[in-house]
Amino acid sequence: MLTINPVRSRPVLTSLERLIGPQRSDRLRKAAAEIQDQLRGGTLWHVNSTPTGGGVAEMLRTLLPLYDELGVRSRWAVVSGDDAFFRITKRLGVALYGSDGDGGPLGPAERDAYLSALAPAADQFVDHVDRRDVVILHDHQTAGMAPLLADRVASVHWRCHVGVDEPTDASERGWEFLADLLDAADSLIFSVADHVPARLRHRPVRIQPPFISPFDAKNVDLPADAVRACLAQCGLDPNGEPARSPLSVETAAGGVRLLSTPTVISDGGRQLGEPLITQVSRWDRLKDMAGVLTAVTDHVPVGHLALVGPDPDAIADDVEQGFWYADCLDRxxxxxxxxxxxxxxVSLPMADQTENALLVNAIQRASDVVVQKSLAEGFGLTVAEAMWKSRVVVGSAVGGIRAQITDGVDGYLLTDPADLRGLGRIITNTLSGAVDRQEIGARAHQRVRDDFLPDREVTTTASMLAPERMVTR
Known part of the structure; x- marks a missing residue:
């Protein structure tokens, strides 16, 4: 099944140009004009597997309105499937991260089921495209559409946001499942150079890290009273202020109504003067929320830990969240x-994406240390978001996090994600005053400003579509 996801347009171009300055603004507008030329009146499509939750959906909610302001016609399509499809794609995604996951097979039967589930979506999609269009398919859930679309549009590109630093038997099985399907793609786009498997290195490949939007509710500056109100809503206000619903919060991105109540599991809550340590991520084995819980309770003598994730039942393409949330709850x-x-x-409601984003924003801004102790990672958007807010981020030295944080300069890297004592030592050292958190945070903010804002996405896409880079079918 396929749906065309509408995106509510909110002007961001003027604010972005003010932020990035005249030289980058000029490159941005030239890149948009180049994309228009290559489309020849067609449409730039992005296709993924969920309209909410996860980094791809968040990026597209920023990118498409920006394209609209720049005069580039773009649209967003979402493929969906039944539970069997998402069990297979979850198993496949975990395999590409180098893990056996649920231990289930990725053989011919699973591939047939995967392709059968995608075929109706591809058939529907064909009714919306013409031969001038360019299609960017995101991640393993959509890869099987490449051969079904290759002769129907100008070009098809596959973008991979996942991967593993060193190949494993599991990752090789995952790439075996996908590799020949990608033969139909004109180019492949990876977030991290080390995640390109050997079997695909002969193909046209681009390295294109994701970006954050500094103007949406997830990252916009918040006044202190808005932060306090959101913390109270999430049970993290050290002053013991009660949650109020409905609650209106004014931000630079507009007013936000907090109508839903997060699910908070707590036994007394955060105390006055207690530092806040936070990890925001999905309830996922590879995000290792349970490991963060153990590291802080065993090896960090002070501070309150907030493990913050989405409502575990709210993201259709991740069928294991409930299990890993229950695991954290049991621990x-x-x-x-x-x-x-x-x-x-803290489980945040997902019914209203703006409400969800505002709560994440406030929690990150209130945090003394933000952790991202992933066991594997494509690109840590939550890392970039916290860095933008000038927080001290402690991340595992895996995947894209290594490309985001320069250890000891604009954050800290945990060399071994399994080293819970080491994570505790870094957090304790950061909270003790032994490091200048303000200076580290300022450099973190600048790193995101330089490398991970939306204009980079437009300029690299223009480069990808340049005639000399296109593959002739």
Whole structure:
């Protein structure tokens, strides 16, 4: 099944140009004109597997309105499937991250089921495209559409946001599942150079990291009273202010109504004067929320830990979230009372994306340390978001996080993601005053400003579509 996802347009171009300055603004407008020339009146399509939740959906909600302001016709299509399809794609995604996941097979039967689920979406999509159009397919959920679309549009490009730093048997099985389907793509786009598998290195490949939007509710500056109101909504206000719903919060991105109530598991909550340590991510084994919980309760003597994720039932393309949320909840319940009091599990509602984004923004801004202890990572958007807010980020030295953080300069890297004592030592050192958090945060903000804003996406896409880079079918 396929749906065309509408995107509510909000002008961002003027604010972006003010932020990036005249030279980058000029390159941005020239790149947009080049994309228009290559489309010859056609449409630039992005296709993924969920309209909400996850980094791809967040990027597209910023990118398409920006294209609209720049005069580039773009649209967003979302493919969906049944539980069997998403079980296979979850297994496949975990394999591409180098893990066996649920241990299930990725053989001919699974591939037939995967392609059968995508075929109706491709058939529907064909009714919306013509031969001038350019299609960018995102991640493993959509890769099987490449051969079905190759002769129907001007070009098809596949973008991979996942991967593993060193190949494993599991990742090789994942690439075996996908590789020949990608023969139909004109080019491949990876977030991280090390994630390009050997079997695809002969193909046209571009390295294109994702970006954040500094103007949406997730990243816009917030006044102190808005931060406090959101913290109260999430049970993290150290002053013990009660949550109020409905609540209106004014931001530079406009007013936001907080109508939903997050699910908060806590035993006393954050105390006055207690530093806030936060990880924001999906409830996913590879994000290792449970490892963060153990590292902080065992190896960090002060501070309140907030493990913040989406409502585990709200993201259709990730069928394992409920399991890993339940795992964290079980570990929390088994903690001694004194340690249990130091941890809050916060599940944010997903019904309203702006509301969800505002809550994440406020929690990150209130945090003294933001953690991203992934076991594997394509590109850590939550890392870039927290860096933009001038927070000190401690991330695992895996995947794109290594390209985002320069250790000891604009954040800190944990060499071994399994080293819980090491993570505790870095957090403790950061909270103790032994490092200049303000200076680290300022450099983190500048790194995002330089490399991870939306204009980079437009200029690299223009380069990808340049005639000399196109593959003749």
């Amino acid at each position: 929390w319940r088994k903690l001694p009372p004194a340690q249990r009091r130091r941890v809050s599990l």
